Amino acid sequence: MPWWLFRRRSRSTSGAPAPAQPSSGWQLGEVALPLLHGSRRYLQEQPYLLPKDLGEVNRLDFQHYILRAVLRGNYLAPIQQPRRILDVGCGTGQWAFELAQQFPQAQVIGLDLEQVKAATSPPPNYRFVQGDILQGLPFDNDSFDFVHQRLLVLAIPQAAWPDAVQELVRVTAPGGWVELVEAGTALQDYLPSGPATQEFYQLGSQLAALRSLDGEGLVMRSLTRYLEEAGLVNIHYQVLDVPLGEWGGRIGSLTALNVREGWKAISAPIAARFGRSEQDLLQLIERASQEWNEFRTSSRMAVAYGQKP
Numbered sequence: 001m002p003w004w005l006f007r008r009r010s011r012s013t014s015g016a017p018a019p020a021q022p023s024s025g026w027q028l029g030e031v032a033l034p035l036l037h038g039s040r041r042y043l044q045e046q047p048y049l050l051p052k053d054l055g056e057v058n059r060l061d062f063q064h065y066i067l068r069a070v071l072r073g074n075y076l077a078p079i080q081q082p083r084r085i086l087d088v089g090c091g092t093g094q095w096a097f098e099l100a101q102q103f104p105q106a107q108v109i110g111l112d113l114e115q116v117k118a119a120t121s122p123p124p125n126y127r128f129v130q131g132d133i134l135q136g137l138p139f140d141n142d143s144f145d146f147v148h149q150r151l152l153v154l155a156i157p158q159a160a161w162p163d164a165v166q167e168l169v170r171v172t173a174p175g176g177w178v179e180l181v182e183a184g185t186a187l188q189d190y191l192p193s194g195p196a197t198q199e200f201y202q203l204g205s206q207l208a209a210l211r212s213l214d215g216e217g218l219v220m221r222s223l224t225r226y227l228e229e230a231g232l233v234n235i236h237y238q239v240l241d242v243p244l245g246e247w248g249g250r251i252g253s254l255t256a257l258n259v260r261e262g263w264k265a266i267s268a269p270i271a272a273r274f275g276r277s278e279q280d281l282l283q284l285i286e287r288a289s290q291e292w293n294e295f296r297t298s299s300r301m302a303v304a305y306g307q308k309p
């Protein structure tokens with residue numbers, strides 16, 4: 001089912017979701033990424049741009065610890081004692097593992113297209129569920145007290161965001177909270193920027209647009225609207241400018257390393273699509289990271305949360 005046909009799944013009279021429609025697969029359009037591209041592994045039938053491999057698992061865990069430090073915690077919503085917590089697009093599951101440890105009385109579910117880190121032993125109150133937010137969530141209405149979704153801007157096509165957020169709200173119980181964390185994808189989200197940063201940004205933005213993903217920072221700026229349109233109240237929106245590079249101390253150095261690895265992670269599809277050599281792109285990324293120190297660049301992200309009435 002292509003994303004523009006994505007609809008919230010119809011409900012049975014009991015309020016339970018109808019059985020999932022079989023997926024006819026994502027229509028990749030112009031850029032059909034091979035499953036294996038060089039040393040990286042990408043998903044074929046999804047708009048998701050980043051790789052699914054060990055290198056990305058390590059980057060996501062590394063990024064998790066940076067985000068936790070930047071946010072001074074794992075969430076901003078004023079949750080009390082949630083009984084059921086859902087993390088959509090849970091990645092390595094690290095955020096959900098920590099929530100499960102923090103709230104041992106709660107059941108915590110991590111949902112993703114694929115399970116990674118299956119070999120590690122998660123907390124006993126954690127469970128992985130395979131699912132696809134673009135196909136609707138396999139949960140009943142009003143099931144969770146806290147629904148969290150972080151960094152899916154390169155996974156959910158821009159036009160599918162309102163429906164995706166409605167789906168998060170559908171499974172949230174009255175009084176429960178939904179929290180969204182997203183990174184900026186516009187050039188204005190890397191300011192001030194030098195020429196190498198601008199050049200790489202243009203390539204990434206064009207690649208995102210080919211998959212109908214947001215390469216212009218619109219999703220991050222629309223989080224409040226999505227939550228409002230989905231009927232939430234008590235909405236809060238917070239922008240965070242995180243330094244990139246040694247000029248920003250320890251967080252700046254770690255964030256620069258994370259962004260550098262994230263950019264490398266999409267270099268293979270950029271090289272394939274725009275006829276650039278990967279070597280050339282790696283040099284561009286190195287020049288960009290030098291600029292971040294020279295220009296004292298920051299990268300922008302935002303957190304939005306709201307409560308279901």
Ligand SMILES: C[S@@+](CC[C@H](N)C(=O)[O-])C[C@H]1O[C@@H](n2cnc3c(N)ncnc32)[C@H](O)[C@@H]1O
Pocket residue numbers: 046048050052060061064088089090091092095111112113114131132133134149150151152155156
């Ligand atoms: C950038 S990672 C972020 C992971 C995690 N939220 C975090 O902050 O560490 C995006 C995750 O979303 C997952 N994903 C992509 N498309 C998805 C979809 N349609 N439904 C559910 N998960 C999806 C990917 O497999 C990946 O694990």
